[in-house]
Amino acid sequence: MKVNKETEKQIKKLGEETFNAAILIVLMSTILTFVFVFSDSDSGFFITVIWATTIILVGILSVSYTKEFKKKIVTPLLESRNLKYFPDKMINEDLIKESKLLASYDEIHGSDLVQGDGFSFCQIITEERDKDRDEDGKTETHVMFNGIFYMCELPVSVSGAYMVVKSFVDFSKIFPITSKNRIKLDYEPFEKIFDVYGNDQIEGRYLFNLTFMQKLVEVYNEFEFEKLCICHGRLYAIFPNRELIEVPFLISGLNDEKIKRIKDTVFFLASLRDKLFERHIKIMKLKDAIY
Numbered sequence: 001m002k003v004n005k006e007t008e009k010q011i012k013k014l015g016e017e018t019f020n021a022a023i024l025i026v027l028m029s030t031i032l033t034f035v036f037v038f039s040d041s042d043s044g045f046f047i048t049v050i051w052a053t054t055i056i057l058v059g060i061l062s063v064s065y066t067k068e069f070k071k072k073i074v075t076p077l078l079e080s081r082n083l084k085y086f087p088d089k090m091i092n093e094d095l096i097k098e099s100k101l102l103a104s105y106d107e108i109h110g111s112d113l114v115q116g117d118g119f120s121f122c123q124i125i126t127e128e129r130d131k132d133r134d135e136d137g138k139t140e141t142h143v144m145f146n147g148i149f150y151m152c153e154l155p156v157s158v159s160g161a162y163m164v165v166k167s168f169v170d171f172s173k174i175f176p177i178t179s180k181n182r183i184k185l186d187y188e189p190f191e192k193i194f195d196v197y198g199n200d201q202i203e204g205r206y207l208f209n210l211t212f213m214q215k216l217v218e219v220y221n222e223f224e225f226e227k228l229c230i231c232h233g234r235l236y237a238i239f240p241n242r243e244l245i246e247v248p249f250l251i252s253g254l255n256d257e258k259i260k261r262i263k264d265t266v267f268f269l270a271s272l273r274d275k276l277f278e279r280h281i282k283i284m285k286l287k288d289a290i291y
Contacts (some may be wrong), residue, residue: 018065022058029054066247070112074245074262078114083270086113087245090122091149099151099229099236100163102126105144112245114266119152119273123244147226147240148265152273154233158207161231162198164216167191187213193220215276223268235276 029050070087078085090110096102105126113122127141162183183196183204190213198204207230219225229236244265248258 014065014068018061022061025054025057025061069247070245073259077263078266081267081270082116083266084115086115087111089113090124091120091151095151095234095236096124096149098232098234099149099238100231101149101227101229101236101238102145104128107141110149114244114270116270116273118155119150119270121148121150121244121269123147124149124238145238145240147238147242148244148269150225150237150239150269150272152235152276154230154235155277156207158203158230158233160198160200160203162196162204162207162229164194164196164228164230166226167193167195183208185213190214190217193217212276219272219275 032050033047067087070085074087075085088111090113093108096108102124103126106129107127109125109127111123113120125146126144128144129141130139132139181197181199181201183198183201185191185196185205185208187210190208194216196204196208216228223239225237226240227238242265245262246258
């Protein structure tokens with residue numbers, strides 16, 4: 001990991017300064033609140049302004065620290081493994097829609113795009129907006145998916161389209177690829193967890209051979225995915241309720257538990273393509289994956 005001790009000291013100092021500044025702001029706001037509560041004036045408006053300002057200031061401090069942490073810690077960490085890192089970008093939305101892994105949504109947000117040789121992954125949040133408005137004419141939004149979206153180029157030519165879903169999932173509720181035909185397989189540990197649907201029985205059985213199914217079971221046991229799609233020469237997968245880059249507000253060092261989780265998550269996903277497919281076949285580089 002190419003992060004020197006001086007950088008570690010700088011980011012620790014920044015974290016401590018940020019934390020102390022946030023505590024000071026909250027303390028001052030609390031004192032002012034008590035002053036207005038025990039005063040004779042109408043304090044409601046002023047207290048609201050005080051805490052609204054407090055939230056904004058703490059938010060600014062947090063955003064600033066997050067950017068510095070990603071710049072000084074996460075970027076060198078990923079670059080040391082020949083990975084490209086774009087904190088404010090996501091995978092092209094057209095590719096996300098092409099996968100048909102996510103339910104329909106009204107808004108999508110993404111960050112922490114990581115790219116390597118033939119693969120890409122990032123954090124994705126999708127939201128659905130209520131159709132009805134409340135008394136104030138506003139609509140609420142609800143998070144539909146919050147997790148990691150992964151894609152990689154296939155090292156083999158696949159003409160069909162296939163969807164891997166949990167066995168208990170009602171496939172009729174999943175946006176169809178081209179077919180709802182179940183691929184008949186013969187590996188019980190895999191079929192206890194998943195069903196595979198596609199439009200070509202012969203190619204499907206060739207693609208989902210014993211070795212590939214065993215690897216998918218290993219991936220599921222180690223880093224649970226919800227659905228997986230193979231289409232248009234790519235493999236797509238989603239990992240719900242997973243945070244790709246979890247920024248610790250205060251770190252105890254480069255072996256901090258949250259930093260370890262970042263390394264474990266990123267390096268697992270970065271090795272996923274190698275785990276699933278042999279690299280003896282020359283592949284195309286990932287193109288047009290930045291949104």
